[in-house]
Amino acid sequence: MIDQTKLPNQLIFVEYNDFNQIADAIRTLVVRGAPAIGISGAFGLALASLQSNAISKDELLNDLENARKILFATRPTAVNLEWGLEKILNIAKSGNSVEQIRESIISEAKKMADEDIEINKIMGKNGSILFDDNDTIMTHCNAGALATVAYGTALGVIRATRESGKNVKVIATETRPIQQGSRLTAFELKHDGFDVSLIPDTEVGYSMANGLVNKVVVGADRIVKSGHVFNKIGTYQVATMAKQHEIPFYVAAPLSTIDLETKAEDVIIEMRKGSEVTGLGDKKTAPDDINVINPAFDMTPPELISGIITERGVATAPFEESIQKLFEAN
Ligand code: MRU
Numbered sequence: 001m002i003d004q005t006k007l008p009n010q011l012i013f014v015e016y017n018d019f020n021q022i023a024d025a026i027r028t029l030v031v032r033g034a035p036a037i038g039i040s041g042a043f044g045l046a047l048a049s050l051q052s053n054a055i056s057k058d059e060l061l062n063d064l065e066n067a068r069k070i071l072f073a074t075r076p077t078a079v080n081l082e083w084g085l086e087k088i089l090n091i092a093k094s095g096n097s098v099e100q101i102r103e104s105i106i107s108e109a110k111k112m113a114d115e116d117i118e119i120n121k122i123m124g125k126n127g128s129i130l131f132d133d134n135d136t137i138m139t140h141c142n143a144g145a146l147a148t149v150a151y152g153t154a155l156g157v158i159r160a161t162r163e164s165g166k167n168v169k170v171i172a173t174e175t176r177p178i179q180q181g182s183r184l185t186a187f188e189l190k191h192d193g194f195d196v197s198l199i200p201d202t203e204v205g206y207s208m209a210n211g212l213v214n215k216v217v218v219g220a221d222r223i224v225k226s227g228h229v230f231n232k233i234g235t236y237q238v239a240t241m242a243k244q245h246e247i248p249f250y251v252a253a254p255l256s257t258i259d260l261e262t263k264a265e266d267v268i269i270e271m272r273k274g275s276e277v278t279g280l281g282d283k284k285t286a287p288d289d290i291n292v293i294n295p296a297f298d299m300t301p302p303e304l305i306s307g308i309i310t311e312r313g314v315a316t317a318p319f320e321e322s323i324q325k326l327f328e329a330n
Contacts, residue, residue, distance in 0.1 A: 001040070003030045004146055008187035019048040019067045026074040026081070029178070033147020034221045034257055035116055038080030042109040044071045045088040049102045060098050064089060076268040077230055077297045078221040079259040084112065113149045119254045119311040120151040124160030127217065127252050127309035131161040135214045136169040138207065138242075141232035142184035143219025143252065153219040153252040155188065157309060162194070170196040171213055173204060175232060177276040177294065204238050208245040216242050217309075220253040227302030227319025228264040229253075233295055239304035248306040255310055258323060270296040 003012045005028065014030065016022055022044035025031050031040050048067030054060035068085050075081060091108045095101035131137065137158055144155030151159060161168050170189055175181035182198050189196040199207060207213050216238060222230040229235070229251050242249040259267075274292030279285055286292075308315040308322075312329050315322035 001025065001031050001036075002146065004032060004184060005030055007146075007183050017047060018051065019044040019071065022047065023070050023074050026071070032180070033142060033144075034078035034080040034219065035120075035148040035153065035254060036146070037075060037078055038084035038256060039109070039113050039116055039149055040084075041071045041081045042084040042088045042112050045085060045092075046106045046109040049092070049105055052098075054098055057095065057098060057101065060101055061092060064092050075270055077270045078257075079262075080221075080256050083256045087112065116149040116254075117151055120148055120153060120156040121160070122311045123153060123252055123254060123309055124151065124156035124163075126311070126313055127157030127250065128160040128164045128166075130248070130250060130307065130309070130314070131157070131166060131168060131215060131217075133166040134168070135161075135166070136171060136212060137161075138171045138173070138204070138213045138216045138238065139185060140173045140181065140216075140218045140235055140238050141175045142180040142188070144185060144188045146184050146188055147219060152188075153254065154217045154250075155185070157217050157250070157252045158189075158194070159192075168195075170194055171207060172196055172198050173234065173238070174198060174200050175234060176201055177272075180232065201234055201237075204241050208241050208247055213247060215248045215250065217250045217252055220251050220257050220308075221297055222262075222267055223251070223253055223258045223308060223323075224262055224264050224267065225258070225260045225320055225323055226264055227305060227308065227315070227317070227323065228267075229300045229302075229305060229308070230267055230269070230297050231300065233298050236298040236300045236304075239300045243304050249304060250307050250309055251300075251305055252309040255312065255326065258310075258327075260323075260327070264299060267299070269298070272296050 052063040144152035172185040173181045186198045220231045239249045272294045277292045302319045312326040
């Protein structure tokens with residue numbers, strides 16, 4: 001995988017052969033973004049099966065369960081991690097011998113990675129019809145190729161819109177405190193030849209009030225059945241500002257990001273360390289010992305959302321009904 005902590009200064013690929021390294025990579029944001037950590041979790045379990053000395057199916061399942069717990073504990077908000085781990089564990093449970101389980105979970109992890117790209121491309125096409133020639137699209141955080149296996153969710157929609165022949169510009173928010181917008185989205189879009197402008201998060205209102213933006217598309221870490229969307233901190237502010245200026249606000253996410261079980265009030269929002277806020281790189285930007293409140297995600301309520309773009313189509317209000325329909329569709 002690409003070490004995302006080194007971007008945009010260095011493009012470094014890292015290789016792991018121990019599931020504990022994958023857990024560390026997720027925890028320290030070497031890999032981040034909901035779909036990318038879901039697939040990383042799946043590959044983590046595939047590695048755990050290769051590391052295991054089990055000679056019976058029960059012993060192997062035991063080792064996989066231990067690895068699952070370690071991988072699961074890395075980050076709480078993106079539901080894709082749980083999805084990826086459960087999918088692999090279920091395959092393991094239905095297997096017969098140690099060797100056969102190893103083979104089937106390795107091939108399932110590879111299949112999930114391939115399918116992630118396919119899904120993003122379909123989602124991109126579904127979303128592209130909502131965007132027009134000469135639109136300027138705002139996005140927040142990084143929901144691109146870097147946050148997935150490839151192509152991206154929100155940035156996948158922007159890519160597909162360009163591929164459909166429409167000319168689009170992008171405004172990327174910086175996304176403090178750890179700048180996925182400036183370090184990753186700006187890097188990724190510039191690398192792919194998009195017309196992208198970077199703004200500080202504090203400029204969202206200005207950009208919208210001054211007609212610099214026509215539409216917004218962001219990704220998601222977890223969407224619950226009521227249509228409440230959990231995504232990078234600041235998404236709620238962007239959505240509120242978009243509503244104020246009557247700018248359509250879209251969310252692009254695969255069905256693996258939709259959690260039909262958990263209620264909005266029960267979703268755990270990851271709290272991260274204060275040093276992400278009290279400094280910029282090595283530079284201290286706040287007084288010593290200052291108290292910091294640093295949630296990694298916030299919740300955007302459904303009334304601020306114009307549509308949720310998925311690989312099965314676009315859900316619109318009332319979301320509870322339209323999300324259910326997506327799951328029933330084939
Ligand atoms: O803390 P991060 O960088 O993992 O947060 C990522 C986001 O909030 C993304 O917008 C979300 O995972 C969608 S990625 C396709």
